[in-house]
Amino acid sequence: MNSKMHLGHQAKKRFGQNFLHNDAIISDIVDAINPEVGENLVEIGPGLGALTEPVAERAKKLSVVELDRDLAHRLRHHPFLAPQLTIYETDALNFDFSQLLTQQDxxxxxxxxxGNLPYNISTPLIFHLLTFKDKVKDMHFMLQKEVVERMASGPNCKAYGRLSIMTQYQCEVIPVMEIGPEAFNPAPKVDSAIVRLIPHKTIKNPVKDINALNTVCLAAFNQRRKTIRNGFKKLISVEQLASLNIDANLRPENLTIDDYITLANFIVDNPVEETEQPSDKKQSRRAMKRAQQQE
Known part of the structure; x- marks a missing residue:
């Protein structure tokens, strides 16, 4: 990292900032990304430029999305990086990444x-980025190690959940390397890991509606210790589960991704009638919000 970039900048807790400073680890991460000239590279949260500098050195040009106006200002005035960057000073959570597809020619x-994603928004940011998967070749992210484990986890495992299913349905998930807190300034209280996501070019068992898949995952893992008989009672009956060859006595972590696709396709074809009272709807929304926050 350029030492001058670090001077005078305090990490901002509200942005979840933890800056990489270990040169050996930075080099390993850049090797894993393997940037090349002519590629359409986009960094989320370049921060103090720890990854930006070596990637720009290899690729010559890249786009960066940075919310912190102080850091965006530093990048615009960086002595040698500035001409190589197209800087978008905005929140990546609301950014339309498809606008970066078209090149100058x-x-x-x-x-x-x-990017080294802020851990406090990593899950919603991953879900946002997956909406652009058809326009993406690959993604490499530094995340909390626990999040990477959840993304890569399979059925019958405690870490398996909505994030596992929604990510693996859309991408190949490849854990690349683990990184300790000492590689950052300030040091986070958790271990980190790099994950590679490669969007599937074709999906062997496509779901009819990705939102329905998200709905059944939220319903299941909001009450993950309950059997699916109870978790799905507002979406699908025990008899209907049996007709789909799904055991109602299983718990959410026991179902495969294909099982969840089957359930999602079922509720698309058999929508639940609007029978909830306003108070029930409020409780349902709160429950769904809790499930999302737990990830």
Missing amino acids: GSERPLRIF
Whole structure:
């Protein structure tokens, strides 16, 4: 990292900032990304430029999305990085990444997205980025180690949940390396890991509606210690579960991704009638919100 970039900047807790400073680890991460000239590289949260500098050195040009106006200002005035960057000073959670597809020559090139993501918004940010998966070649992210474990986890495992299913349905999930807190300043209280996500070009068992898949996952894992008989009672009956060859006595972590796709397709074809009272709807929304926050 350019030492001058670090001077005078205090990490901001509200942005979840933890800056990489270990050169050996930075080099390993850049090798894992393997940026090349001519590729459409996009960094989320470049911060003090720890990854930005070595990636720009290899790729010559890249786009960066930075919410912190102080850091965006530093990048705009960086002595040698500034001419290589297209800087978007905005919140990545609301950013339309599809606008980065078209190059100056008018051609479209798939996105290669990477970044040290703020851990406090990593899950909603991953879900936002997955909406652009058809335009993405691959993604490399630094995340909390526990989040990477959840993304890569399979059935019958405690870490398996909505994030596992929604990510693996859309991407190949490859844990790359683990990184300790000492590689950051300030040091986080958790271990970190790099994950590679490669969007599937074709999905062997496509769901009819991705939102329905999200709905059944939320319903299941909001009450993960309950059997699916109870978790799904507002969406699907025990008899209907039996007709789909799904055991109502299983717990949510025992179902495969294909099982969840089957359930999602069922509720698309058999929508639940609007029978909830306003108070029930309020409780349902709160329960769903709790499930999302737990991830």
